[in-house]
Amino acid sequence: MVVVMSPDATDEDVAHVVEKVESVGGEAFVSKGVVRTIIGLVGDLESFHGLNLRTLRGVADVHRISDPYKLVSRQHHAERSTVWVGAEGSRRVPIGPDTFTFMAGPCAVETPEQTLEAARMAQSAGATILRGGAYKPRTSPYAFQGLGVRGLEILADVSAATGMPVVTEVVDARDVPVVAEHADMLQIGTRNMANFGLLQAAGDAGKPVLLKRGMTATIEEWLMAAEYIAQRGNLDVVLCERGIRTFEPSTRNTLDISAVPVVQATSHLPIIVDPSHAAGRKDLVVPLSRAAIAVGADGIIVDVHPDPESALCDGPQALLGTELRELAQACRRLPAMVGRVGSHERVGQG
């Protein structure tokens, strides 16, 4: 931490800061410039926070230097992690630095038939993990909110039928137990990234968590949200970049593709990309998926639907037919260019 004094700070002001820092066991290094003095702080960050340094007389600014997260940091754990999804040995699918994992399924679970058909589509395109929403957080209280427990049961049935582990969203801390009972991985959606009670409940549930980036969260805030989960003893967290809110209206969100290498440089957690929700447009899903693979993402998660015209949620971005075939091809060929194998080659080896 660095404390920047204002140009008119007195020697007493500087001494008061030093005294405060030392009172909590820290060390303060004073650098006196012509215009202003800066004070470097060494010691325990948490104890410095309690000092309210910004309120002290003569203090112009306080800069934090080190990362505020610990458990999810590569400083804590230098090697990048692999998270295994799926209960039984024969179905366990890896998400991590050596593989590329393709996850797909319908935005919302509507019927057993639609879900099974979407799962078959996903599987034949190469997907190894099934996604599908039973609880849908919707901006409008008048929109379809998901089938709830019935949706979870359908997902569990389709998972059994196809052998694909299932990831599904949980939107309320009270639902965590029932979701954890039916699904292999809990998804925390973009609107709930800062719902700290939900993060903690997910951390306690004993299943891997897929944590989407808040659509207006900085990468640092996102990693702090992961830290909330990790703090409960659950380090099986996979991050998912899904676009951020910007001024550009031609896509629903702006996919922050740079977030992939930035996260990989600072955190050991795996990171995947959701091109469907970033773009909100079907025609961008294939090029953005290719970009995600090439930039080095550990996987992608994509909407597919057997009949987008009748989908109850996000029909306009669901793939089928030609586009899905193109995507399948990209997922088969491109990962090797960045030194990865498809996750199907490692299923059950975790």
Add this chain to the structure above:
Amino acid sequence: MVVVMSPDATDEDVAHVVEKVESVGGEAFVSKGVVRTIIGLVGDLESFHGLNLRTLRGVADVHRISDPYKLVSRQHHAERSTVWVGAEGSRRVPIGPDTFTFMAGPCAVETPEQTLEAARMAQSAGATILRGGAYKPRTSPYAFQGLGVRGLEILADVSAATGMPVVTEVVDARDVPVVAEHADMLQIGTRNMANFGLLQAAGDAGKPVLLKRGMTATIEEWLMAAEYIAQRGNLDVVLCERGIRTFEPSTRNTLDISAVPVVQATSHLPIIVDPSHAAGRKDLVVPLSRAAIAVGADGIIVDVHPDPESALCDGPQALLGTELRELAQACRRLPAMVGRVGSHERVGQG
């Protein structure tokens, strides 16, 4: 709703859209231009949503024309509403178009003494509603998270001692009953604006709700969140503008002062301003409060603390001394310039 066809759409594509619209009881008006055809839709918006018009062949774009919210709209209720806060007749404080309501208190409840002292400061500066946090949503799991139920008890005691009704934040749907039992008004914070389960629980609690704008929510999304509460039969919702996330780093958030007249033009709900959290800097609180009064806000909510240097939360933005006196003066003199009286002149008249 308006459907814009792409330049290469065929007559069949147009006919298919018209057919779909008519199948749910709507009417479709076709305007054929030289380059493209547009189709005006008349009928029930909800039924059109189910059609997934964007997925139909030849459709380039779909524009929504009317507002997606109903109960909170001025079309539903042309006159601007007044919300009364406080249980007993003698303490009920109005927030609405005729008055200006000053709410103040400490960011976090720390001790009975600190809370009472802050309440006395607030009251002598002219505040009529006490704010104070018992549950704090913090970005870092390592930061002070609030006193919980013990904090609620302190607030209730201080409320009884001062006669000021209390507003306090609730961050988890499971805590709504206990918060509603102790407080006069429930606050939904910026990070939870899209926590739909919490909104619904707050709507069911039988107390007025203070709904802060999500720091990256559009005004329309914010009004949709209010609609979630209203849908449970609770129209006692007060909106609170508290700054939005932008690229400008010199303030913690950018106070969107225009949101006040924009909301007042489209919704009947009262709207207040939180200059403390918008700025994150003590020296901006007084000028921004003056701007809020002058733009026509129905109130402000401000952080005060008897000893900012030792505050457990947001010390750098808490007022005391000269600044609080300046603010008190602005709250006394400026509201009359925009045709309002201070809320203290109407206490107990609701």
Add this chain to the structure above:
Amino acid sequence: MVVVMSPDATDEDVAHVVEKVESVGGEAFVSKGVVRTIIGLVGDLESFHGLNLRTLRGVADVHRISDPYKLVSRQHHAERSTVWVGAEGSRRVPIGPDTFTFMAGPCAVETPEQTLEAARMAQSAGATILRGGAYKPRTSPYAFQGLGVRGLEILADVSAATGMPVVTEVVDARDVPVVAEHADMLQIGTRNMANFGLLQAAGDAGKPVLLKRGMTATIEEWLMAAEYIAQRGNLDVVLCERGIRTFEPSTRNTLDISAVPVVQATSHLPIIVDPSHAAGRKDLVVPLSRAAIAVGADGIIVDVHPDPESALCDGPQALLGTELRELAQACRRLPAMVGRVGSHERVGQG
């Protein structure tokens, strides 16, 4: 300046940084923490820039501590400045900390009659400086681009007829001489805030400059643009906040009202507000003008037009009738609440 070393930086890396800093005459203070080392730099900022410290081995980050501008800073000139606009003694109008200056006129000069009529409207509402565009920077090459020199002549005639000094935009460095010949103040528009050649030409023209904030410029970048002008020996620069680009679609831009006190705390230059271009909606101009006065702006600049329906530019935001009367009243009554007199009371006293 503070250099933050990465956790794995060696003692040699630190020594290399120190050596580099000393090689240009600076001093380096090393603070060795448990995890990382930070180095405080004292000396001439410009010389440090040439070192490319970020490229050195072991350097994780470099934080700038002091402001990058000089001439426009309050550190250079602690008292806030007053800029006088208008050539002859009897017409000179002040813009500064003691007064409130109301500037108004048509977005674009169209005809002598329309300009004169708009000027008369503005003057009778209390405006003391006439605005009007002869050169219009338009997003579309197909839109009206202004009358050019003919527009300047009309402005000069109307200025003579009304006794109001004139401010008008210049969009090309090649036009600076002719604009400076006809107008009393040169306006640099939002799209040209970073057109450095134009800034320098305006700095050389011998007339005061009204510098609008780039719609996506930080306050620091804006002050750097002012520094470009000041560097040519022209300190008669007035800043104009006119809204920044954000995700909120209900206003054309988001008026950053906090920019007024932020700028006043760091720069001695006067700052005014343009509520018309910020909002892009007539119904917001009066409330935003009131907010601007209350927050402490040194003036406002507003679009008026005798017949908005036929305006060639920005008709939807031009005031007339009731709204203009309301604005006139606010400009008469509110400045006194923040300790200012109307600029008309000081005309010719500079």
Add this chain to the structure above:
Amino acid sequence: MVVVMSPDATDEDVAHVVEKVESVGGEAFVSKGVVRTIIGLVGDLESFHGLNLRTLRGVADVHRISDPYKLVSRQHHAERSTVWVGAEGSRRVPIGPDTFTFMAGPCAVETPEQTLEAARMAQSAGATILRGGAYKPRTSPYAFQGLGVRGLEILADVSAATGMPVVTEVVDARDVPVVAEHADMLQIGTRNMANFGLLQAAGDAGKPVLLKRGMTATIEEWLMAAEYIAQRGNLDVVLCERGIRTFEPSTRNTLDISAVPVVQATSHLPIIVDPSHAAGRKDLVVPLSRAAIAVGADGIIVDVHPDPESALCDGPQALLGTELRELAQACRRLPAMVGRVGSHERVGQG
């Protein structure tokens, strides 16, 4: 165009709009809904703009439906264009849909030796076009502003020595002739994207133009800027995505990778990506370049410098050594995965 009437608009208000539209030769189709009436407009867009429809009584909103640009639109020219850079037959390099073009060089031209060395590095990594700045637009008036004409001469010499055509930035309309004389392609930088006088001058210069996206420009505004150039008869415009300004601080800008397929769907102009300026960090250049190739960009432009530590401009993002070799490998292998050949295979065939 679609005019949305407010709910309280009268029949007369609707009739007035229709009359206005017909007065300029347009047709108006009225769709009367239960709550509001919408009016579809068919005819010449430009003539409708002059009507100021938003100022008419009863009009709530006006939606533009079609694109505002023409010459650069795929509706004007369905096939994607190839732009050839370089004067003589034997050196002409294509940028277009069939090829992948790698452009590289130093951010700023400093000396003949540094420029030649950087060009050799670029060329041996596979680059076919040399970039280098002689005029640098800098936020600070105290920073290195480029060598000017001397820099242009160095570039021309290095171009002759290596056989690589040269692209260089022009920042002032007055410099266009001298830059056009020395360089093969004129670059308009991000700060000047809306400098319309410069766009027109570049359009008149008879050389291809590389138009960078304004760091806060929407894609539509960017294409309008290209339209300014095209309107002067110059359709040899190549667009360059270089990151947009967002709230995320970990990269200098946020690379909007989706802009590539979005532009390719609406405009026939080629589009390349600048990963160096987007990221501002050397370690992201290679992954972002891979993403750019995979998403389908027509090329990339990258900073290289023989000695980043001593670079006068943007040293921290310049590649050399291992990273440049990695990039060279990606440029050799990845384009084939998206159906392209390296531009070197087509040099001189235009």
